[in-house]
Amino acid sequence: MGIDINTDENLSGTTHLNEPVSEESELEKLKAELAQMKDRYLRTVAEFENYKRRNARERMELIQTAGREVIIDLLDMLDDCDRAQKQIENSNNIEEIKEGVMLVFNKLRNTLAAKGLKPMESFHKDFNPDLHEAITEVPVSDEKLKGKVIDEVQKGYYLNDKIIRFAKVVVGK
Secondary structure: OOOOEEOOOOOOOOEEOOOOOOHHHHHHHHHHHHHHHHHHHHHHHHHHHHHHHHHHHHHHHHHHHHHHHHHHHHHHHHHHHHHHHHHHHHOOOHHHHHHHHHHHHHHHHHHHHHOOEEEOOOOOOEOOOOOEEEEEEEOOOOHHHOOEEEEEEEOOEEEOOEEEEOEEEEEEO
């Protein structure tokens, strides 16, 4: 036989049963696949851009909402401050004024503590550059106070166990 047709995959042969694939049809197939991949790529990029925009918008809404809750809670203190101001203007009793102002301060501290704010304890603690910002060093006569915080110029604060303001301190040397 002059025809060498491969009808069995286990037998050798140079001619296949399928018609030879022309280069043009393979090129068209590759072009179609490339167009499909480009389309998929563009859709993926567009979806990612939409995700980024949506994520940024949600983050802004979350920040605004969180700030709103704190402001609403602080409005009570603002009302208390207004009442205290009226009392100060109309009263001459210093003890009553002190007591009223201390009540407002305590209410403010309690509200902020309920939101996760916690003051940093620095006085007579070892100086720690991760917690404290040294304003100055002052010579001390007591050896026990060397390297310790001897004065707190500005109190440091934690918000939910994360430092939001470092304490500004004076360190003994």
